[in-house]
Amino acid sequence: MTDPGGAGPGQPEASQPDQPEASQPDGPVTAGPGDLDALSQVVAAAFHDLEASRWLIADPGVRRRIFPGYFAIFVGHVLAAGIVHTTPDRAAAALWLPAGNEAAAPPADYDTRLAAITGPFLSRFQAFDEALDRQHPGGVAHHHLAMMAVRPDRQGQGTGTALLGAYLRGLDQAGTPSYLEAASLRTRAIYLRHGYADHGPPIRLGDDGPSMYPMWREPAGA
Numbered sequence: 596m597t598d599p600g601g602a603g604p605g606q607p608e609a610s611q612p613d614q615p616e617a618s619q620p621d622g623p624v625t626a627g628p629g630d631l632d633a634l635s636q637v638v639a640a641a642f643h644d645l646e647a648s649r650w651l652i653a654d655p656g657v658r659r660r661i662f663p664g665y666f667a668i669f670v671g672h673v674l675a676a677g678i679v680h681t682t683p684d685r686a687a688a689a690l691w692l693p694a695g696n697e698a699a700a701p702p703a704d705y706d707t708r709l710a711a712i713t714g715p716f717l718s719r720f721q722a723f724d725e726a727l728d729r730q731h732p733g734g735v736a737h738h739h740l741a742m743m744a745v746r747p748d749r750q751g752q753g754t755g756t757a758l759l760g761a762y763l764r765g766l767d768q769a770g771t772p773s774y775l776e777a778a779s780l781r782t783r784a785i786y787l788r789h790g791y792a793d794h795g796p797p798i799r800l801g802d803d804g805p806s807m808y809p810m811w812r813e814p815a816g817a
Contacts, residue, residue, distance in 0.1 A: 623757065624682070626680070631671055637687065638662075639665075642744060650804040673691070680758050680762060686749040689740065689758040689762060690742040692741055693739075694731075726799070726801075738773045743755055743759065756785075763815075767814045772813050774810070774811050776798065
């Protein structure tokens with residue numbers, strides 16, 4: 596999810612393009628293992644009220660309890676296998692995974708960890724992963740914006756735009772495309788302004804759930 600959401604991010608392949616690094620001293624910084632807990636909380640708070648989140652777990656109290664551990668799976672995975680950009684005050688997180696030509700592997704012990712964390716809601720989370728995985732593009736190396744999250748009290752201040760723009764400039768320089776799943780029509784409109792285009796039909800979550808919007812971006816000048 597980007598706004599953010601995504602399905603379970605995958606393991607990068609050995610032949611992928613280099614990962615852009617954050618370099619501006621007052622701009623985005625690259626997160627490290629010590630940021631796991633703080634950024635998992637940021638993602639959980641940012642995603643708490645999304646339609647997809649309410650579809651996963653209807654009860655807000657239960658959602659608030661489960662989400663930090665759930666998102667910690669992915670933050671930890673991307674810290675190890677991709678790159679996480681954040682702000683100096685750790686108020687936002689952008690999780691990027693390089694993806695190769697083959698289907699990517701999930702985080703280590705993903706099925707076991709997901710079951711332990713989500714309990715009676717496991718089938719919804721599995722359906723969520725399957726829906727997003729079905730539409731994830733293959734056959735071309737790219738970077739996947741698995742999650743983009745801004746702490747609620749910092750939203751609307753350009754924080755997410757700064758994180759996104761810094762990484763996209765690196766992808767443009769490397770000539771690398773990128774992919775994401777927008778969590779709403781509102782965030783889809785934001786990504787359209789950053790050069791993304793729709794990539795196939797919306798992803799419907801179950802028979803009764805909301806839609807998400809797969810999007811692809813060719814590097815500027817391609």
